[in-house]
Amino acid sequence: MNNLPVPLIVIFSILSLAGVGFYCLLATRNMIKVIIGLQLLVKGVAMAFILGGNLTGQVNLAQTLALTVIVADTIVAVIGLALAVQVRHRLGTLDIKALSTLKR
Amino acid sequence: MSLILIILVIGLPWLGAGAVLLAGDSHEKLQHALAVVFALAAGAAAVLMLPSVSKSTVISLSAGTVFGNFTFVADGLSVFLSIIATVIGALAVIFSINYMHGEAQLGRYYAFVLFFIGAMAGLVLTSNMLLMFFFWEITALCSYALISFHNDDPKAVHGGIKALIITSVGGVGLLLGAILLYLTSGSLDYNQFLANPHTVPAGILGVLAFGFLIAAAAKSAQFPFQTWLPDAMEAPSPISALIHAATMVNAGVYLLARFYPAFKDVPYWREAVMAVGVLSALLAAIMALVSTDLKRVLAYSTVSQLGYMVYAIGAGSVFASQFHLFSHSIFKALLFLSAGAVIHSVGTRDMTKMGGVGKKLPFVKWVFIIGSLALVGIPILNGFWSKEMILEAGLKGGSIIYYAVMVFTAGLTALYTIRMVWMVFYGEPRSDYHAHPVGLAMKIALAPLALAACISWLAVGRFSLLLGPNSLPFHGIAPFGISEMFHDVVSLPTLIPLAVIALGILAWVFRSKLSGLAKAFDWLRWLAEHSFGFEGINSGIVAATEASAEGLSYSQTGVISWNLLYVVGTIIIFFAIFAIGA
Amino acid sequence: MVYVLVAAGILACAILAIRSKRLLVSAIWLAVTSALVALMFYLLGAVQVAVIELSVGAGLVTVLFVFAINIAGEEGMELEPVMPKPLAWGLVVIAISLTIYLTIMGGGLKLILSPSADTPAILWSDRYLDILLQIGLIFAGVLGVLGFLSEGKPETQKKDQA
Numbered sequence A: 001m002n003n004l005p006v007p008l009i010v011i012f013s014i015l016s017l018a019g020v021g022f023y024c025l026l027a028t029r030n031m032i033k034v035i036i037g038l039q040l041l042v043k044g045v046a047m048a049f050i051l052g053g054n055l056t057g058q059v060n061l062a063q064t065l066a067l068t069v070i071v072a073d074t075i076v077a078v079i080g081l082a083l084a085v086q087v088r089h090r091l092g093t094l095d096i097k098a099l100s101t102l103k104r
Numbered sequence B: 001m002s003l004i005l006i007i008l009v010i011g012l013p014w015l016g017a018g019a020v021l022l023a024g025d026s027h028e029k030l031q032h033a034l035a036v037v038f039a040l041a042a043g044a045a046a047v048l049m050l051p052s053v054s055k056s057t058v059i060s061l062s063a064g065t066v067f068g069n070f071t072f073v074a075d076g077l078s079v080f081l082s083i084i085a086t087v088i089g090a091l092a093v094i095f096s097i098n099y100m101h102g103e104a105q106l107g108r109y110y111a112f113v114l115f116f117i118g119a120m121a122g123l124v125l126t127s128n129m130l131l132m133f134f135f136w137e138i139t140a141l142c143s144y145a146l147i148s149f150h151n152d153d154p155k156a157v158h159g160g161i162k163a164l165i166i167t168s169v170g171g172v173g174l175l176l177g178a179i180l181l182y183l184t185s186g187s188l189d190y191n192q193f194l195a196n197p198h199t200v201p202a203g204i205l206g207v208l209a210f211g212f213l214i215a216a217a218a219k220s221a222q223f224p225f226q227t228w229l230p231d232a233m234e235a236p237s238p239i240s241a242l243i244h245a246a247t248m249v250n251a252g253v254y255l256l257a258r259f260y261p262a263f264k265d266v267p268y269w270r271e272a273v274m275a276v277g278v279l280s281a282l283l284a285a286i287m288a289l290v291s292t293d294l295k296r297v298l299a300y301s302t303v304s305q306l307g308y309m310v311y312a313i314g315a316g317s318v319f320a321s322q323f324h325l326f327s328h329s330i331f332k333a334l335l336f337l338s339a340g341a342v343i344h345s346v347g348t349r350d351m352t353k354m355g356g357v358g359k360k361l362p363f364v365k366w367v368f369i370i371g372s373l374a375l376v377g378i379p380i381l382n383g384f385w386s387k388e389m390i391l392e393a394g395l396k397g398g399s400i401i402y403y404a405v406m407v408f409t410a411g412l413t414a415l416y417t418i419r420m421v422w423m424v425f426y427g428e429p430r431s432d433y434h435a436h437p438v439g440l441a442m443k444i445a446l447a448p449l450a451l452a453a454c455i456s457w458l459a460v461g462r463f464s465l466l467l468g469p470n471s472l473p474f475h476g477i478a479p480f481g482i483s484e485m486f487h488d489v490v491s492l493p494t495l496i497p498l499a500v501i502a503l504g505i506l507a508w509v510f511r512s513k514l515s516g517l518a519k520a521f522d523w524l525r526w527l528a529e530h531s532f533g534f535e536g537i538n539s540g541i542v543a544a545t546e547a548s549a550e551g552l553s554y555s556q557t558g559v560i561s562w563n564l565l566y567v568v569g570t571i572i573i574f575f576a577i578f579a580i581g582a
Numbered sequence C: 001m002v003y004v005l006v007a008a009g010i011l012a013c014a015i016l017a018i019r020s021k022r023l024l025v026s027a028i029w030l031a032v033t034s035a036l037v038a039l040m041f042y043l044l045g046a047v048q049v050a051v052i053e054l055s056v057g058a059g060l061v062t063v064l065f066v067f068a069i070n071i072a073g074e075e076g077m078e079l080e081p082v083m084p085k086p087l088a089w090g091l092v093v094i095a096i097s098l099t100i101y102l103t104i105m106g107g108g109l110k111l112i113l114s115p116s117a118d119t120p121a122i123l124w125s126d127r128y129l130d131i132l133l134q135i136g137l138i139f140a141g142v143l144g145v146l147g148f149l150s151e152g153k154p155e156t157q158k159k160d161q162a
Helices: A006-026 A031-056 A059-091 B002-023 B028-048 B076-099 B106-125 B129-147 B154-185 B190-195 B202-219 B228-234 B237-246 B250-263 B269-290 B294-315 B318-346 B362-376 B382-397 B400-425 B440-466 B482-489 B492-509 B515-520 B522-529 B531-555 B560-581 C002-019 C023-043 C047-072 C085-105 C120-126 C128-161
Strands: B057-062 B069-073
Touching: A006 A031, A006 B560, A006 C002, A006 C023, A006 C085, A031 A059, A031 C002, A031 C023, A031 C047, A059 C047, A059 C120, A059 C128, B002 B028, B002 B057, B002 B076, B002 B106, B028 B076, B028 B106, B076 B106, B076 B237, B076 B250, B076 B318, B076 B440, B106 B129, B106 B237, B106 B250, B129 B154, B129 B228, B129 B237, B154 B190, B154 B202, B154 B228, B154 B531, B190 B250, B202 B250, B202 B269, B228 B237, B228 B294, B237 B294, B237 B318, B250 B294, B250 B318, B269 B294, B269 B400, B269 B522, B269 B531, B294 B318, B294 B382, B294 B400, B318 B362, B318 B382, B318 B440, B362 B382, B362 B400, B362 B440, B362 B492, B382 B400, B382 B440, B382 B482, B382 B492, B400 B492, B440 B482, B515 B522, B522 B531, B560 C085, C002 C023, C023 C047, C120 C128
Parallel strands: none
Antiparallel strands: B057 B069
16 A cells, blocks of 8 residues: 555545546535535545646645635635525525526 | 727727616616717717827737737727717717607617627727627627617517627628638738738638628628618617618628728639629619618618728729718718608608608708718719719729619619608608607707718818828828819719719609609519518528527526536547547 | 545545435535545645635535525435436546546656745735635625625515515
């Protein structure tokens, strides 16, 4: 186990976070679960930035990029949750299929 | 100085659009006031740009390596067209105070009008092809929104969508040209392209030339796209005056004029341009002769006069075409606005129900007559000088057959114009209508235009300097004073068109005697009423677009899972391509 | 060794987060995942971002989730997903394997465990556009939430009066 290069382990965890996040977004019908999935995905992305910074030696530049991504995603979570609460008040349900009234 | 003025000319109308929307529909007077103030300010800024016209780039914003620099150049052609856009825009907004009095959703109307004025100024002031396309599409969007302003009227909505689709098809030609230009010469700045057009290989240059011709023809409602303009007359009259007479339809002519130095040596391009111009002029004049809707006659007349301008470019005289554009904007806006005053006061657009309006609305009658005389090309008014210059250029630069057709069309122009004036203003009322008096704001908007129609030709010397080598280095327009214009125009070849025009007028006066001749052309009348079959082409394009849109709408789910399916699917496809490619 | 444990922990907590039947439990597992991710950041040498991730991810976002779940209420989570589960799994597995393939083809990777000399403060002068964008985003977020909260009130007031 100690012979595994560290970058591979980190890539494994990035891909696992991204994979679980994408799966959650693809296969859920609850609005709040969607936001949880989004959070997982973005954590994977931030970790990818940090890994890249580490490999090229520019950790601090990578930190600023990862920070921007985290801030943006937190705001998305805030507004997403506010939206979810409003939808619950108006439509009475958290089902994402109930949101779509597009004529098809 | 020019930097600030360019920002003001484009930015002030856009700010005004936001201000009018913020004022809210409950404060109607405030909205009227804000719109007028911003439009007049933009007009003032445009006029102030006149002293500092030059060919050097004024603004250059770097936008990375892909899109090049966002450059704005205040050269003569740009400043002249932006003055027309903003000043006539301001007059149309003043006219709207009376015309749109009491209408619902006034904020939407003024916002789109101001947005349009800013976008039109931006279109002519920029020298980056991508920005030009961006502004081009904004004007198309505003035109659609304003044609369909009364969006509970199905005819208006249909007219708007038709205009949008056809001008967008033309816009594709423009985008294609911009992309090809970028791929072959590495830059999106057309001044670099105009400096040496031969950096582009000859085949691509041909594609560019004809692509731009198609884009210009679609935008300016030329052959074979000429049927969207008459259907766009469902728009309120100030919109017809501003967008469909004085500014947006000039964008096509501007495109041809701007790129003329680069394309003039492409084989058959000039012949194609002349053919498009001549056919549009002739067909539209015939269709105007049989139409009974006042605004449709004016719309066909616009198409016909634009045909004259396109013909002039093909014949080689950009100066004559731009001078006619200048005169045409003035007298066509005058005609549309006074027609709007008539329609607003009488309540119908059908000329067969009018008649004798001149007794009730004398002011409108006189300004309309001034506009009509300019349109026909009666001496002294500005239309005469510019039209004669076009015909002279056509005689020198094109085939004699085209010249003969254009002279004949001038006679037809006289015929349909006097028919229009007669049916509306003279004679006895043919139906029961009540004529409301014309408001003060309408008169304030109409008077300067009527005055300009009489005297704008005096500015030809300054105008030629504006377009001269100092500001348009590639066009080769020599300075041209009034005396030279007199010399050119008051000469023997001018008498032929004047004679044909006189024949046209006489034909109407003696129409009862000529009715036998008119009966012989009934087959032509039937063809003209069915717009020579071109309506079929344009309806086909519109129907095909709408059908494909219906079909594609099935892929637009509102559910995140399916949308993410597309994302993940694309990731997989791209990675697969990379994996195989590596 | 530590890396392997942390990576395994992240995977396990993420899967638990999305497979829970109750939303509150999912939120708690998300907080644990955040903490482990912050630990990973620290191990990779990004100290400041680790602190921020811990406080924002495991603190702020979790509190927001608890608030929202309490207001919105739990609901039956037994709804079937919109697309068949095997399809979703299949797509994710294919995407991940392609990524791994591309990464391995990309060449060797070496790890440098020491931080560079500049501090983030100096780098902020280079990335000031990011700061502006973040400020704009925060502003927009505040406005958005205020807008949503105020929309709720007139409705309930009308219902009270009706």
